[in-house]
Amino acid sequence: MRMDPAAEIRDSKRTKEYINMLFSVADSEYGIPTRCPCGGSIIHEVRGKDDYDTLPGKRFFTCKNYEADGFHYRQPWVIGVEEQIERLTKRLEEVEVVINWVPEVNNHIQRLEAEVDNLTGQVYNLSMQVEVLEKLCFD
Numbered sequence: 001m002r003m004d005p006a007a008e009i010r011d012s013k014r015t016k017e018y019i020n021m022l023f024s025v026a027d028s029e030y031g032i033p034t035r036c037p038c039g040g041s042i043i044h045e046v047r048g049k050d051d052y053d054t055l056p057g058k059r060f061f062t063c064k065n066y067e068a069d070g071f072h073y074r075q076p077w078v079i080g081v082e083e084q085i086e087r088l089t090k091r092l093e094e095v096e097v098v099i100n101w102v103p104e105v106n107n108h109i110q111r112l113e114a115e116v117d118n119l120t121g122q123v124y125n126l127s128m129q130v131e132v133l134e135k136l137c138f139d
Contacts, residue, residue, distance in 0.1 A: 021071065031084040036063035036073045044077070 033042050040063040048057015059077030066072045 031087055032080045033061050033073045033075060036065065038063060038065055038072055040065040040072065042073060045074075 036042060042061050043064050045060040045062040046057050047060065061073060061075045061077060061080050063072035063074065066074055
């Protein structure tokens with residue numbers, strides 16, 4: 001039995017949208033999540049054995065509305081923290097480069113200020129010379 005072509009196209013579009021959403025959720029799961037794509041908040045979940053006081057079990061960042069349908073976050077705590085540390089390390093390296101440029105920029109600013117002072121003096125001298133020339137030419 002064949003499906004109606006219009007219904008088949010709608011079903012195909014829904015399937016494609018579903019797959020695209022799964023990819024979007026999977027790609028956005030990086031670092032420590034703060035919100036789930038569904039809008040739910042993230043809870044810190046500990047799963048495992050309660051037998052040990054020192055080893056509480058595996059930790060997760062989990063959407064409070066979690067269902068195993070691929071549209072909600074459930075990320076191991078260790079992976080999220082590791083990715084967040086990598087991200088912060090990269091940002092720290094970028095900031096370190098900028099900080100290392102500060103003395104050079106300050107020196108450049110001081111040189112430019114000295115040039116501006118020199119040019120201001122030259123402009124003043126030229127304006128005085130123009131004034132003298134105007135008096136000579138027009139008097």
